[in-house]
Every structure is written in C-alpha cells, then in structure tokens.
Amino acid sequence: MVTSDKTFPDRPGPKRVMRRIGLWGAPGSGKTSFLAALNVAVAQSRQDWALVGVNDDSVAFLTESTSTLTDQRRFPKATESMDELSWVMMSESEVRTGGRWRKEIVKVPLQFHVDLLDAPGDNFKSVAKSDDDAVTLKDLGFDEDESGEESQSDTERLIDSLAVCDGIVYLYDPVREKEKGDAYKYFQGTLAQIARRALQDRRFDGNRLPHHLAVCITKFDEPRVYETANRRGYLTVDVDDDHMFPRVHEDSAEELFEDLCKVSPTGSAALVRKSIKRYFHDSRVRYFASSSVGFYLGKSVRFRAADYQNVVPDGNGGHKIRGAIHPINVLEPLLWLGQQLTGPATH
Amino acid sequence: MARRAFDAIAAARVSPDESGRRMPCIRGGMPDRGEWEQAVLATRPDVAPESVPAEILHQAMAALNGSDRLTVIEVTDKGIGATQVGVGPLGWLEVMSARDLADWTDLLPMLSPDPVVRSFQLAGGIAAFEHEQLWATLERALAALIHAGRPVVIVSTVSGWTLPERAVAFLARRYEPASSVRVSSRSLGPLLGRLVEDSALHQPYELVVAAVHPASREVMLQSRQLFAVGARPGDETVLPVRCVSSDENGTVLAIVTWHDGDPRLLSTNSVKLRPGTYRLRAVLDGPARVRLVEPAGVAPDERRWSELLSLIPERLEPSVAAVDLVCGVELGGGREAVDARLRLIRELIKILDEECPEPDLLRIAILGYGDHALDARLDDRRVVRGAWLAPAAEALTTLARLRAVEPEYHEAAPVEDMLYEAVGRLVPAARERKTVLMTVGGRPPHPPRTNESGVLPCRHGHDWDKLLRMLERNTDVSCIAVVDGLNTRDRSTWLRLGAKALRELPETEPRQLGMDIGVLVPQVQRLPFPLLDQE
Ligand SMILES: Nc1nc2c(ncn2[C@@H]2O[C@H](COP(=O)(O)OP(=O)(O)OP(=O)(O)O)[C@@H](O)[C@H]2O)c(=O)[nH]1
Ligand SMILES: [Mg+2]
Numbered sequence: 001m002v003t004s005d006k007t008f009p010d011r012p013g014p015k016r017v018m019r020r021i022g023l024w025g026a027p028g029s030g031k032t033s034f035l036a037a038l039n040v041a042v043a044q045s046r047q048d049w050a051l052v053g054v055n056d057d058s059v060a061f062l063t064e065s066t067s068t069l070t071d072q073r074r075f076p077k078a079t080e081s082m083d084e085l086s087w088v089m090m091s092e093s094e095v096r097t098g099g100r101w102r103k104e105i106v107k108v109p110l111q112f113h114v115d116l117l118d119a120p121g122d123n124f125k126s127v128a129k130s131d132d133d134a135v136t137l138k139d140l141g142f143d144e145d146e147s148g149e150e151s152q153s154d155t156e157r158l159i160d161s162l163a164v165c166d167g168i169v170y171l172y173d174p175v176r177e178k179e180k181g182d183a184y185k186y187f188q189g190t191l192a193q194i195a196r197r198a199l200q201d202r203r204f205d206g207n208r209l210p211h212h213l214a215v216c217i218t219k220f221d222e223p224r225v226y227e228t229a230n231r232r233g234y235l236t237v238d239v240d241d242d243h244m245f246p247r248v249h250e251d252s253a254e255e256l257f258e259d260l261c262k263v264s265p266t267g268s269a270a271l272v273r274k275s276i277k278r279y280f281h282d283s284r285v286r287y288f289a290s291s292s293v294g295f296y297l298g299k300s301v302r303f304r305a306a307d308y309q310n311v312v313p314d315g316n317g318g319h320k321i322r323g324a325i326h327p328i329n330v331l332e333p334l335l336w337l338g339q340q341l342t343g344p345a346t347h
Numbered sequence: 348m349a350r351r352a353f354d355a356i357a358a359a360r361v362s363p364d365e366s367g368r369r370m371p372c373i374r375g376g377m378p379d380r381g382e383w384e385q386a387v388l389a390t391r392p393d394v395a396p397e398s399v400p401a402e403i404l405h406q407a408m409a410a411l412n413g414s415d416r417l418t419v420i421e422v423t424d425k426g427i428g429a430t431q432v433g434v435g436p437l438g439w440l441e442v443m444s445a446r447d448l449a450d451w452t453d454l455l456p457m458l459s460p461d462p463v464v465r466s467f468q469l470a471g472g473i474a475a476f477e478h479e480q481l482w483a484t485l486e487r488a489l490a491a492l493i494h495a496g497r498p499v500v501i502v503s504t505v506s507g508w509t510l511p512e513r514a515v516a517f518l519a520r521r522y523e524p525a526s527s528v529r530v531s532s533r534s535l536g537p538l539l540g541r542l543v544e545d546s547a548l549h550q551p552y553e554l555v556v557a558a559v560h561p562a563s564r565e566v567m568l569q570s571r572q573l574f575a576v577g578a579r580p581g582d583e584t585v586l587p588v589r590c591v592s593s594d595e596n597g598t599v600l601a602i603v604t605w606h607d608g609d610p611r612l613l614s615t616n617s618v619k620l621r622p623g624t625y626r627l628r629a630v631l632d633g634p635a636r637v638r639l640v641e642p643a644g645v646a647p648d649e650r651r652w653s654e655l656l657s658l659i660p661e662r663l664e665p666s667v668a669a670v671d672l673v674c675g676v677e678l679g680g681g682r683e684a685v686d687a688r689l690r691l692i693r694e695l696i697k698i699l700d701e702e703c704p705e706p707d708l709l710r711i712a713i714l715g716y717g718d719h720a721l722d723a724r725l726d727d728r729r730v731v732r733g734a735w736l737a738p739a740a741e742a743l744t745t746l747a748r749l750r751a752v753e754p755e756y757h758e759a760a761p762v763e764d765m766l767y768e769a770v771g772r773l774v775p776a777a778r779e780r781k782t783v784l785m786t787v788g789g790r791p792p793h794p795p796r797t798n799e800s801g802v803l804p805c806r807h808g809h810d811w812d813k814l815l816r817m818l819e820r821n822t823d824v825s826c827i828a829v830v831d832g833l834n835t836r837d838r839s840t841w842l843r844l845g846a847k848a849l850r851e852l853p854e855t856e857p858r859q860l861g862m863d864i865g866v867l868v869p870q871v872q873r874l875p876f877p878l879l880d881q882e
Binding site: 222223224226227296298299305306307308309312313315320322323 | 721756757758795800803806808
C-alpha cells in the first residue's frame with residue numbers, strides 16, 4: 001500500500017489526517033454492496049460529505065456499482081479478483097481556534113483516506129483447521145502454500161493491507177451465520193495473520209492490536225435481523241430522520257450482536273465475539289447494525305413496519321432490490337473510524 | 348198323425364225347405380203342405396241380430412282383467428267347443444286356446460252316424476231314445492268336455508234344436524251367470540278375432556320410477572301408470588318426472604306391466620338428460636309398444652335388467668338445489684401453469700353446467716388475481732380481474748378473457764386481494780344458496796405484514812387469514828383449493844384455503860372437483876331411474 005499519513009500543507013488545522021481503513025468479511029457478507037452503497041450514503045447524508053475517487057478504477061467502481069444498486073436494482077456480482085479502491089472522504093469540521101483573547105470557530109477541512117480492498121471473501125478463510133491453537137502455532141512459521149500461488153499471494157496482500165490499516169470495518173452477516181455458521185472460520189485465520197504481522201512490526205499495544213474495529217452487522221433490513229432487533233427492543237428512531245427509519249441504538253448494537261450470536265447453529269459467532277474481546281481494545285471497538293440497501297419505503301414517505309423488506313428473491317437464485325435504497329450505518333462506521341483516527345489519542 | 352207333426356217340427360228345424368219335408372226319418376210319412384207350413388211356423392228360430400253377440404262379447408272382453416278367462420262356448424249343429432280369451436302377458440287380449448269342436452257323436456255315441464239323420468235327431472227327432480238316459484249322457488259328456496273360466500258366454504247357432512238347447516240350458520245353469528245368445532250365423536271365429544284385435548289395454552302400462560324414503564333416504568323402485576286399462580292404440584299420455592344425475596348411459600325409461608303379480612318388462616329405453624324435471628310424453632302404439640316422444644333422444648337400451656338394477660344406490664342424499672361458485676385463480680407463475688389452471692376451471696364449469704338441473708341454479712364468479720409489483724410506486728395495475736356471480740356461459744366468457752401475467756415476485760401471489768374481493772361480497776349478503784370458494788393457484792398468499800418468513804407482505808395490507816376467519820364465522824361457505832404443487836412450507840396455508848378439499852392440480856379431475864363442490868354427485872349417488880316429480 002502506498003498511502004501513508006499526509007497533511008495538506010495549504011490548509012491549517014489538525015483534522016487533515018489521512019488514515020487507511022480496511023474492509024473485512026466472509027464471502028457474501030456484503031462487502032462489495034457496502035462499498036457500492038457508500039456513494040449513496042454520502043449523497044443522502046445530512047452532513048456535507050464528498051467521496052472522491054483517487055484513481056480511475058475507484059471512480060469507475062463508484063459509478064458502476066451505484067448504478068447497479070439504484071438503477072438496475074441488483075446487487076453487485078460476487079467479487080472474483082481483488083480490487084484496490086482508494087477514495088478520499090472530504091468534509092469540513094468546525095474547530096475552535098484562537099488564543100485566550102480571541103476565540104473563534106473556523107471550519108477546517110476534514111479528510112480521510114479510505115483505502116479499501118474489495119477482495120473475494122474466500123481470501124479470509126482460515127488456512128488451517130478450525131482449531132484456534134493450530135493457527136497460532138502455524139503463525140510462527142512461514143505459511144505453507146496450499147491453495148495455489150496466485151490466491152495465496154492475493155491473500156497475503158490482503159492480510160498485509162489489513163494489518164497496516166488504522167481502522168477495520170468487519171462485516172458480520174447474521175443471515176449467513178444462521179444458515180452456515182462459518183463466521184469464525186473466516187474470522188480467525190485473518191485475525192491470526194493480522195496479529196502475526198502486528199507482532200512482527202511491533203505494533204501491539206499492550207496485549208491488544210492497535211486497530212480500531214467497526215463491527216457491522218450487515219443486512220439489518222432482512223426481516224430475520226430486523227425482527228430480532230425489534231423483539232429485543234433495540235430499535236430507536238432518529239427524530240431528525242424524515243423517513244423515520246428504525247435504527248439500532250448505539251448502545252444496543254453490541255447486544256444485538258450477542259443475541260444474533262446465540263442463534264448461530266455452530267456457536268462460531270460467539271467465538272468471533274470472544275476473539276474481538278481478546279484482540280482489540282474495548283474502547284476501540286464499536287458495533288453497528290447496517291444495511292447497504294436499507295428499508296423499503298414504496299409510496300410512503302415514512303418507514304412502515306408492515307412492509308419494509310427491500311430485498312427479494314429474483315426467482316433465479318439471486319436477489320433483487322424492490323425500491324429505492326437508503327443505506328443505514330454505511331457512512332457512520334467510516335466516520336466513526338475517521339474521527340477516532342484523527343484524535344491525538346490514536347497514535 | 349201326432350208323431351208326424353212332432354217329427355216334422357224337428358225336420359223343419361234342420362231345414363225349413365222342401366228337403367226337410369222330404370226327410371225320410373219323419374215318422375208317419377211326408378207331411379202335407381199344410382202340416383209342413385205349420386211345422387215351419389212353429390220352428391221359426393228365435394235368433395238375436397248379429398250385433399247382439401258382438402256387443403255381449405265386447406262387454407265381456409272389456410271387463411276382463413288379470414287372470415280372467417272369457418270362455419265362449421259355441422253350440423252348433425256339428426258339435427260343441429269352447430274358445431278362451433284372456434289378458435296376455437303384454438296386457439293385451441289374446442285367444443288362449445283354439446276353438447276346438449267336439450263332435451256330437453263324441454258327446455252322444457248313440458246318435459246316428461248319418462249326418463242328415465243326426466241333425467234330425469239333434470233338432471228333436473229323438474223319439475227312439477230313452478230321454479232320461481240321453482240327458483244324463485249329454486251332461487256327463489259336457490262336464491268332461493268343457494272347463495270354462497269366467498265369464499262364460501254361450502252362443503248357439505242352432506236355436507230351438509232340442510239337444511243343443513238342452514246343452515245350452517245345462518251349461519247356462521252350470522256357469523251361472525253365463526249369458527247365452529242364439530244366433531243364426533255359422534261361425535264365431537271371425538267375430539272373436541276382430542274383437543280381440545280391436546280390444547283396448549287390459550293392464551296398465553307403467554313407467555318404472557325410483558322413490559326415495561324421505562327419512563331413511565332409501566331408494567326403492569316403483570311404477571307409475573302411463574296408460575290405464577282401456578287405453579287404445581294411438582292414445583297419448585304425459586307424466587312429469589324428475590331426473591337426478593345418472594351415469595354416461597343416461598336415465599332409464601323402462602315400461603312394465605304387472606301380470607300375475609309380477610312386473611313384466613315391456614321395453615327399456617334410455618335418454619341422456621341433465622338433472623331436472625321433464626315432461627314424459629308417451630304414445631301407445633300397440634301391445635308392448637309404447638313410443639316415448641318426449642323428451643327427445645330416447646333410444647333403446649340393450650342392458651340387462653339385472654344390470655340396471657345393480658346401478659341403483661341404496662340411498663340417495665338430497666342433491667344440491669342451487670350453488671354459487673366463486674373461483675379465484677392465480678394468473679402468475681408462467682403461461683403453462685396459468686393455462687392448466689384456466690383449463691381445469693373451464694372444464695369444471697362445462698361439466699357443472701351440463702349436469703346442473705337448471706341453468707340458473709348455478710352461478711359462478713371468476714376472480715383472476717395477478718401479482719403485486721415489487722415496488723408499489725410502479726404499480727397501478729388492478730390485481731383482481733373478472734366478474735362476480737353470473738350464469739355459467741358468462742363465466743366462461745370472463746374466463747376466456749383472463750391473461751397470464753408475468754410476475755416479478757415468486758414467493759407469493761395476491762390470494763389475499765382475491766379473498767378481499769370475495770369475502771367482501773359474500774359476507775354481507777344473506778346466503779341462502781350453497782356457496783363454495785375455490786382457489787386455484789400455485790403460490791401462497793402474501794402475509795399482511797413483513798415477518799421473518801421474508802415473504803413480502805400484501806401491498807394493500809390484506810390479511811388472508813383474517814379474511815378466511817371472517818368468512819368462516821359469518822357464512823357456511825366451504826373452501827376448496829387446487830394448488831399446482833404442495834410443498835411443506837405452504838402446506839398449512841393451503842390446508843386453510845382448502846379446508847373442505849385440497850387437491851394438487853396435476854392429479855385433479857374436473858369431475859372430482861365437481862363432487863368436492865357438491866354439485867356433481869359421486870358415483871354412489873347416481874340414479875339411473877327417474878323420480879316422480881312431486882318429491
Ligand atoms: N438484505 C440485504 N442483503 C444484502 C445486503 N448487502 C448484500 N446483500 C446480499 O448479500 C449478497 C452478497 O453481497 P456482496 O456485496 O456481493 O458480498 P461480498 O462480501 O462482496 O461477497 P464476495 O465478494 O463474494 O466475498 C448480495 O448478493 C445480496 O443478496 C443488504 O444490505 N441487505
Ligand atoms: Mg464482493
């Protein structure tokens with residue numbers, strides 16, 4: 001990865017930090033859709049954000065995938081090769097300046113670099129058995145190439161990039177977990193590799209990894225996920241939201257994650273949670289209930305609990321999107337990470 | 348002199364012309380002209396005119412019934428014979444035993460072998476015989492010869508002749524109250540033949556009908572009169588009958604006559620009729636010949652009687668009087684599937700229409716339901732198309748107008764929109780007619796709201812379950828359903844929609860459906876005989 005911390009020399013202020021954020025999740029957990037929805041989320045945000053592609057590929061990805069979601073009402077195809085995407089998120093933030101006599105509030109640009117690797121989820125698969133210790137042992141030596149040279153190098157590259165990121169967005173797909181129960185399989189291997197790299201680079205912060213982690217429970221719009229949150233009473237509504245979309249309250253998202261862990265048939269989700277606790281500082285982890293497409297509105301201007309499902313089977317084994325998309329907690333995890341990474345406490 | 352006068356009378360009886368006067372057996376010689384005229388005058392036969400025996404016989408024949416045997420005893424110069432006329436098995440008069448004369452010489456062997464002398468003796472020239480013995484011999488012979496039935500008519504063609512008169516008197520006494528008549532003609536044969544041929548029906552001709560015991564519903568066979576005694580060829584009669592569902596051979600119209608306490612089958616015909624009441628019009632053509640001119644299409648039925656009897660059900664449940672059938676049909680799910688559904692309904696309606704007793708007893712509503720567009724913003728189509736209760740022909744037209752729609756969504760179909768239309772009309776109206784709601788589709792209804800099944804809710808928020816419950820609570824509409832194919836996920840839903848009967852389309856026979864609906868009666872409820880109209 002090329003980018004490192006930079007400041008913009010022409011503009012003063014402490015918030016012009018470029019940080020790198022990585023994306024991580026099992027196959028089909030919604031990574032590509034998450035990125036594709038980001039553009040829409042930015043456009044719909046009440047804050048003035050701009051998302052700018054740094055290179056042609058990133059620009060193309062934005063326009064294409066956004067139109068797939070909104071115009072064609074389809075999801076992006078499963079990712080086959082690794083895409084390095086690089087955007088800059090730009091906004092302004094209000095900062096107090098001035099000395100003791102003259103305080104003023106100035107608007108300073110707030111920018112952070114979102115370097116994302118959209119990789120096929122398969123790359124996150126554990127290279128060893130599902131046994132925790134086996135991985136740890138294996139970490140110590142060099143990885144044996146077992147799955148083909150190219151994919152191995154892709155995986156390497158992916159792990160490398162995640163390891164050097166400042167923040168990680170981890171997508172946890174409760175629907176897949178309920179059906180397959182393999183979240184941990186995809187989680188542990190990658191985590192072990194990241195830990196190894198951090199160890200090598202002496203980046204460990206005490207006993208924990210230095211990264212900030214945004215855990216996004218994806219597909220919040222799915223009835224099974226939504227109804228779970230609803231039943232447990234985790235739903236709130238942001239009064240400023242014209243559409244009155246339900247959200248999972250910040251404090252409840254972690255509980256929702258725990259609840260969803262319980263319905264995992266293999267219990268692997270609980271292991272994921274245990275690992276998060278073990279490897280990351282509590283203060284650097286935050287949970288979000290996200291949806292790339294959001295809830296269906298139809299003709300209504302307000303969310304209707306009776307008819308909110310926005311993703312339906314297309315009859316050919318795939319899915320299609322019913323109506324307009326309203327991403328939920330897609331921008332927010334990035335902003336949270338961005339804000340965490342700009343503070344002096346971060347590094 | 349007295350003997351000559353006595354014998355001349357006998358001779359004049361035999362032949363009142365010159366040949367009589369010259370008969371050698373007249374004792375005391377040939378009578379002179381004066382004596383002969385005297386004799387002829389004394390023997391002027393006391394005969395009835397031709398029409399009298401015809402009338403007597405006609406009346407006797409007309410009154411015949413059952414096992415009566417009209418016995419016509421003929422007494423002639425040749426001998427004595429009896430002819431019997433009775434009611435034959437076909438209810439028509441028949442000459443039973445041929446007229447067979449016993450010669451006088453067989454009866455009275457002492458008479459002369461010479462026919463001329465014998466005639467003279469019969470006519471009264473019996474001076475040579477011991478009278479008491481002669482009478483006794485005659486009576487013995489008659490008693491042995493004649494076994495008459497009843498009534499008896501004695502016809503003598505030799506009026507006044509001593510021996511025949513003696514026989515007539517004896518027979519008249521013996522067969523009291525036999526009528527006797529004296530005629531001049533020779534033979535009765537042609538008259539009897541004419542009378543028999545010209546006679547009327549002597550036993551009623553009846554139609555075999557079924558009757559149902561009002562309480563036990565047991566079916567029994569009876570017969571109802573078509574032609575009464577006295578009916579003549581050319582007579583016409585009308586009998587109202589009611590037909591219920593029969594098999595493909597139609598309704599049997601069998602005509603019987605009761606003979607000696609047993610029914611005798613005269614003819615078996617059948618005609619294909621839809622259930623209903625009919626005017627049966629029959630013309631009597633002759634013995635055992637009844638022509639059924641109405642209803643049209645009556646044809647001879649070759650089946651054996653025992654076979655026909657075996658078709659009669661033990662019991663017959665009361666059949667449906669009037670039915671309203673509401674057909675909801677899904678128009679999504681592919682052209683082939685839609686065609687199959689529409690075809691089933693079409694065939695069903697045709698069969699129902701054919702078998703329904705009267706056209707206005709059957710009313711059918713067709714409610715085709717399309718689909719809900721995924722995005723309500725793009726959807727202003729009507730979901731439910733069709734027409735409310737109408738006669739079968741109109742329903743078929745409505746059905747023909749329905750077109751398959753290409754659904755965007757495959758997990759559910761707007762059954763609930765169809766229910767909403769149907770229930771909204773069925774519940775408020777007082778339902779005195781039997782009503783059936785039939786849903787024919789592939790996909791289950793949309794739920795009223797999003798739930799964990801992940802099946803999209805109804806765009807209009809209709810709740811199929813609530814609608815069905817409303818129907819169940821407020822009406823006794825029965826629900827049947829035909830589903831393209833049952834899967835475990837939707838089974839319970841379809842079991843509600845098909846609470847009375849649930850079938851899978853590929854295995855569904857329209858006729859079977861008709862029975863589910865209750866318009867068509869099952870095989871065991873088919874009756875090949877007509878019922879009397881009054882029931
Ligand atoms: N309900 C719902 N489904 C989603 C959402 N995002 C993604 N999906 C479903 O998840 C599938 C996979 O999404 P992707 O974005 O391709 O997931 P991915 O992690 O990039 O998958 P790989 O590239 O194969 O690793 C999509 O085809 C959708 O069916 C969402 O926000 N809501
Ligand atoms: Mg992808």
